[in-house]
Amino acid sequence: MDNGNKSVVIRNLVKKFGDFTAVDNISFEVAKGEIFGFLGANGAGKTTAMRILCGLSRPSSGEGTVAGYSINREQEKIKRHIGYMSQKFSLYPDLKVFENIELFGGIYGLTDKQIAKKTDDMLKALSMEKARDMFVRDMPLGWKQKLAFSIAMVHDPQIVFLDEPTGGVDPVTRRNFWEMIYKAASDGVTVFVTTHYMDEAEYCDRVSVMVDGRIEAIGSPASLKEQYGASDMDGVFTKIAGRAERE
Amino acid sequence: MGQYKKIQDKTLTAMWKYLLKKEFRQFLRDPGMPRMVMMFPFLIILVFPYAANMEVRNIKLAMVDNDRSDQSSLLMEKCASSGYFEVKSVSASPEEAQRMMDDGRIDAILTIDTGFGKYLEGSGPMQDAMPVGIKVNTVNGTRGNIGSQYLNACISGFVMSEKGMDSAPSSQVEIRESYLYNQFMDYKLFMIPALIVIAITMMCGFLPALNIVSEKEKGTIEQINVTPVSKTAFIVCKMVPYIAVAYFMVFSCLLLAKIVFGYGCAGSIFSIIIFTFAHILVMSSFGLLVSNYSENAQQAMFIIWFFSMVFMLMSGIFTPIESMPEWARAITYANPLTYYADAMRGICLKGSTLADTWFDLVCLLGIGGLTTTWAVLSYHKTN
Numbered sequence: 001m002d003n004g005n006k007s008v009v010i011r012n013l014v015k016k017f018g019d020f021t022a023v024d025n026i027s028f029e030v031a032k033g034e035i036f037g038f039l040g041a042n043g044a045g046k047t048t049a050m051r052i053l054c055g056l057s058r059p060s061s062g063e064g065t066v067a068g069y070s071i072n073r074e075q076e077k078i079k080r081h082i083g084y085m086s087q088k089f090s091l092y093p094d095l096k097v098f099e100n101i102e103l104f105g106g107i108y109g110l111t112d113k114q115i116a117k118k119t120d121d122m123l124k125a126l127s128m129e130k131a132r133d134m135f136v137r138d139m140p141l142g143w144k145q146k147l148a149f150s151i152a153m154v155h156d157p158q159i160v161f162l163d164e165p166t167g168g169v170d171p172v173t174r175r176n177f178w179e180m181i182y183k184a185a186s187d188g189v190t191v192f193v194t195t196h197y198m199d200e201a202e203y204c205d206r207v208s209v210m211v212d213g214r215i216e217a218i219g220s221p222a223s224l225k226e227q228y229g230a231s232d233m234d235g236v237f238t239k240i241a242g243r244a245e246r247e
Numbered sequence: 248m249g250q251y252k253k254i255q256d257k258t259l260t261a262m263w264k265y266l267l268k269k270e271f272r273q274f275l276r277d278p279g280m281p282r283m284v285m286m287f288p289f290l291i292i293l294v295f296p297y298a299a300n301m302e303v304r305n306i307k308l309a310m311v312d313n314d315r316s317d318q319s320s321l322l323m324e325k326c327a328s329s330g331y332f333e334v335k336s337v338s339a340s341p342e343e344a345q346r347m348m349d350d351g352r353i354d355a356i357l358t359i360d361t362g363f364g365k366y367l368e369g370s371g372p373m374q375d376a377m378p379v380g381i382k383v384n385t386v387n388g389t390r391g392n393i394g395s396q397y398l399n400a401c402i403s404g405f406v407m408s409e410k411g412m413d414s415a416p417s418s419q420v421e422i423r424e425s426y427l428y429n430q431f432m433d434y435k436l437f438m439i440p441a442l443i444v445i446a447i448t449m450m451c452g453f454l455p456a457l458n459i460v461s462e463k464e465k466g467t468i469e470q471i472n473v474t475p476v477s478k479t480a481f482i483v484c485k486m487v488p489y490i491a492v493a494y495f496m497v498f499s500c501l502l503l504a505k506i507v508f509g510y511g512c513a514g515s516i517f518s519i520i521i522f523t524f525a526h527i528l529v530m531s532s533f534g535l536l537v538s539n540y541s542e543n544a545q546q547a548m549f550i551i552w553f554f555s556m557v558f559m560l561m562s563g564i565f566t567p568i569e570s571m572p573e574w575a576r577a578i579t580y581a582n583p584l585t586y587y588a589d590a591m592r593g594i595c596l597k598g599s600t601l602a603d604t605w606f607d608l609v610c611l612l613g614i615g616g617l618t619t620t621w622a623v624l625s626y627h628k629t630n
Contacts, residue, residue: 055473056469082473084470084473086466086469090465090469091470092273095273099268099272102268103265105265106266106268107476109261109262
């Protein structure tokens with residue numbers, strides 16, 4: 001499997017829970033530095049597929065690599081080289097901002113010196129210098145999510161997985177958030193993002209749409225719009241996801 | 248490759264430092280936890296032994312005197328001054344006394360019938376029945392039983408001294424009791440080791456289980472699962488503050504008992520450390536098991552509530568295992584608290600050594616091995 005310039009290579013991935021096939025034979029590739037949108041209605045199998053890519057779940061069958069490591073055999077190595085920010089907000093609310101940075105920095109093997117520098121740089125970039133000693137639970141949601149994204153990148157991963165990162169935040173913060181994503185991608189980080197906001201899908205380099213566990217469409221937003229004769233991604237999504245047979 | 252392995256090992260050890268830092272920060276920042284830890288030894292030594300006390304005192308007594316002789320009033324005085332009874336009435340009629348018992352205002356009635364004085368004056372052996380009656384409320388069996396024993400002892404003591412020992416035939420056997428290990432039969436001394444056992448069980452079994460489940464609920468455990476943190480590192484670091492607190496509680500309780508009651512531990516501190524460690528192993532793996540099988544705090548609470556009832560009542564802590572029926576005894580053999588409590592009592596009261604308590608230790612480690620294996624197998628970072 002040649003993956004010289006690929007961050008993610010997936011071949012014939014299947015995940016079954018008993019009789020239920022959550023992910024039904026999907027194959028795709030994501031190039032380095034690409035912003036890849038992973039779309040699909042609720043229950044289409046997005047989260048299951050993403051959990052496999054992050055090493056949280058084992059595939060029933062199929063092959064693939066993430067950051068050059070096998071999703072079947074090298075899950076712990078994958079975890080060392082990816083960043084992950086979940087749909088459910090998951091920094092420690094009872095730890096202060098700098099303590100959260102310290103914890104995740106330490107977990108990924110940064111030294112105290114590196115952590116101190118990272119903390120300063122990160123807070124400066126987020127204009128949150130004053131929030132250093134604030135408890136995470138006291139921060140507004142938008143701040144929390146920007147901080148969570150930065151912490152997911154604390155160890156300079158090759159690829160970062162974002163699971164509905166902008167759920168519940170206001171449009172201005174969402175815009176800021178996407179500026180951060182662009183900045184990361186321009187630094188060569190691959191961004192793998194799921195979202196329900198179709199305007200956000202337009203910002204992606206390429207998107208895939210999952211329906212009933214299968215990838216029904218994949219391509220750049222422009223090519224998809226042309227293929228499905230829709231004026232925006234919202235139209236594309238409605239046309240494809242409308243074929244869903246399962247709830 | 249060797250170089251890579253080395254770097255990996257280095258980051259793994261460094262990781263522990265940060266995980267421990269996190270756990271201690273969260274533990275100390277918890278609104279209730281540090282206060283609870285400080286309060287517990289005081290409760291265990293200064294409050295609970297008085298409450299969890301099976302000594303029967305203050306038995307409420309009514310006395311009905313139908314004899315109205317000097318002897319009958321002397322007997323009543325003797326009973327009143329024995330310290331076991333709280334005399335509620337001395338002049339009641341039999342009907343009145345019965346009504347008081349029906350209402351639950353008294354526990355026992357002492358009836359002295361006419362002829363008591365004469366009976367005592369009469370010489371010769373006491374072949375006639377003594378005209379004294381005892382009625383005891385046995386709704387609470389233990390209390391009633393012991394109450395009637397006290398009354399009996401009072402009366403026979405009085406009769407003996409009145410009639411003079413000469414009236415007793417020379418063949419009378421004198422029984423002298425000697426109490427070993429807990430000379431004054433102080434119930435507090437017996438309960439303190441067991442109360443420590445309960446505290447350690449709570450601290451190392453149930454609290455960490457709730458802690459892990461709350462990480463599940465908040466979703467933070469998911470964030471840890473996508474990092475290179477191994478499950479061993481995560482669990483061990485989570486346990487460390489609780490283990491530290493468990494030892495703190497054991498020793499502060501023993502120290503307080505020494506200061507307040509003057510009870511020293513008869514056995515070696517080393518054996519206590521060993522046994523406490525074995526119990527921590529059992530309880531923390533049990534706690535992990537609970538958290539593995541519960542999705543939220545409510546579920547975990549239900550499981551914990553169920554098991555804490557069984558653990559405490561089926562362990563010989565409050566009631567002797569020997570007097571339980573066969574099937575109940577079988578349950579106590581599967582209960583880790585049985586062995587830890589038995590060993591703690593032996594070490595603290597009798598000065599038992601590891602050689603005396605090896606059986607308890609083997610059983611405790613056996614249960615621990617079983618629960619640990621099960622907990623590790625059922626804990627998945629990936630599925």
